Amino acid sequence: MKITVVGAGVWGTSTAYYLRKMGVQVELIDMWGPGNVRSGSGGASRIIRLVYGPDDVYIDLTARSFHLWNDLFQKNAKDYYQETGLLWLFSQEDDSYAADSKRRIEALGFELEELDITDTQLAYPQISLTGIRKVYFEDKAGILYASKCCELLLQRFQEIGGHYMTGHATVDEQSSDFSLLINGKKAVSDQYIFACGPWTRNLFPGLLKKYTYVSKQDVYHFVIPPERMRLFDTSHLPVWLDYNVESPLYYGMPMHLAKGFKIAYDDRSEIFNPDQDDRLPNLTHLTKARKFIDHRFPLLTQAPVAYTEVCQYDNSLDGHFIVDMHPQFKNVLVMTGSSGHGFKMGPALGETVSRHLLKGSPLPEQFRLNRFLNKSVVQSQFIQKEKKH
Numbered sequence: 001m002k003i004t005v006v007g008a009g010v011w012g013t014s015t016a017y018y019l020r021k022m023g024v025q026v027e028l029i030d031m032w033g034p035g036n037v038r039s040g041s042g043g044a045s046r047i048i049r050l051v052y053g054p055d056d057v058y059i060d061l062t063a064r065s066f067h068l069w070n071d072l073f074q075k076n077a078k079d080y081y082q083e084t085g086l087l088w089l090f091s092q093e094d095d096s097y098a099a100d101s102k103r104r105i106e107a108l109g110f111e112l113e114e115l116d117i118t119d120t121q122l123a124y125p126q127i128s129l130t131g132i133r134k135v136y137f138e139d140k141a142g143i144l145y146a147s148k149c150c151e152l153l154l155q156r157f158q159e160i161g162g163h164y165m166t167g168h169a170t171v172d173e174q175s176s177d178f179s180l181l182i183n184g185k186k187a188v189s190d191q192y193i194f195a196c197g198p199w200t201r202n203l204f205p206g207l208l209k210k211y212t213y214v215s216k217q218d219v220y221h222f223v224i225p226p227e228r229m230r231l232f233d234t235s236h237l238p239v240w241l242d243y244n245v246e247s248p249l250y251y252g253m254p255m256h257l258a259k260g261f262k263i264a265y266d267d268r269s270e271i272f273n274p275d276q277d278d279r280l281p282n283l284t285h286l287t288k289a290r291k292f293i294d295h296r297f298p299l300l301t302q303a304p305v306a307y308t309e310v311c312q313y314d315n316s317l318d319g320h321f322i323v324d325m326h327p328q329f330k331n332v333l334v335m336t337g338s339s340g341h342g343f344k345m346g347p348a349l350g351e352t353v354s355r356h357l358l359k360g361s362p363l364p365e366q367f368r369l370n371r372f373l374n375k376s377v378v379q380s381q382f383i384q385k386e387k388k389h
């Protein structure tokens with residue numbers, strides 16, 4: 001059996017790796033390469049954490065991924081992952097996003113602890129907890145060095161005989177017979193997987209355009225003054241997330257990979273074309289991020305920007321992943337809609353898809369396309385609003 005996987009982001013490369021591990025002949029293709037700068041997986045760093053409100057499916061996939069990432073790192077985990085813990089800051093009384101995960105997290109053998117606010121303030125003088133009503137600490141969480149992890153996945157795939165090539169894929173969704181062209185030449189396989197991030201919707205517009213959209217996401221790394229470096233390093237500051245439903249949700253990381261203090265936001269309102277739009281940061285968002293820093297990290301007020309990244313979220317309408325067979329082509333599976341939270345789960349998702357294709361185990365219902373047929377909702381992983389069209 002031969003399977004072609006198109007897209008070598010974390011989802012495609014992980015899937016190619018686990019398929020190959022299960023003995024399949026696998027060809028992996030990407031137009032720019034694993035973890036390239038335009039891909040969602042191409043950032044320097046991504047958070048791995050277990051808290052996911054009541055969505056057990058993501059808690060389970062993340063728990064499994066911790067294990068699989070460790071296997072992939074072998075003895076070199078420090079080159080790919082930094083464990084810092086994650087501080088959840090709630091500026092609202094409703095802490096259900098953390099509280100609803102607690103039972104599942106603990107059942108899987110991990111920890112999530114509610115902290116006293118005064119104690120937290122004493123422990124982290126570099127954060128101002130003004131307005132914070134609840135605090136939780138997740139100890140098994142941290143920073144995955146994303147593009148390095150993608151290179152590692154490709155290396156592991158090739159070590160076990162997987163075949164990778166650079167090439168641009170096109171398909172004709174209108175045709176009744178499925179055919180894949182790579183750089184204009186027909187490529188034949190028994191099974192095809194498309195994990196092309198925000199480009200998947202361009203390959204299958206009829207199936208996906210109405211259920212997905214792409215948003216621009218800026219990431220800023222600020223300079224930490226030399227005398228404050230210690231307070232903002234990974235030994236003294238965990239990854240943090242300022243959870244609220246009123247304004248953009250900010251999150252960030254201590255100094256890592258010598259890039260500075262990282263901040264990003266979870267607003268998905270700026271639509272982005274990954275092929276045509278410039279990857280330049282938006283100054284209005286930068287001004288807002290600075291205001292947030294003044295408020296929450298006053299020791300960094302007026303810190304200059306050291307480095308920026310512009311990326312995109314490949315959003316589904318409801319914030320849940322899309323992993324399903326194409327209803328028209330029985331040997332085509334699509335993986336898209338990672339909605340700004342798919343990196344951490346790449347390995348477990350790749351394993352799940354491989355088991356589905358080779359052993360018939362079911363795909364998670366939450367990820368099936370037929371969920372969109374009955375209701376129309378606009379959500380994100382954090383905020384869930386029902387919207388009538």
Ligand SMILES: Cc1cc2nc3c(=O)[nH]c(=O)nc-3n(C[C@H](O)[C@H](O)[C@H](O)COP(=O)(O)OP(=O)(O)OC[C@H]3O[C@@H](n4cnc5c(N)ncnc54)[C@H](O)[C@@H]3O)c2cc1C
Nearest residue numbers: 007009010011031040041047169197199311338342343344
């Ligand atoms: C700013 C930002 C912060 C994020 N933070 C987190 C986080 O903290 N934790 C987390 O878990 N997730 C996070 N995410 C989300 C995560 O990065 C993505 O969900 C994940 O990387 C998506 O991986 P993917 O493999 O689906 O897609 P991608 O990484 O986009 O890969 C798609 C690949 O397909 C290739 N391709 C596309 N079209 C074609 C074609 N026609 N032919 C050949 N190849 C093609 C591309 O070159 C690309 O390499 C974040 C995303 C962003 C943008």
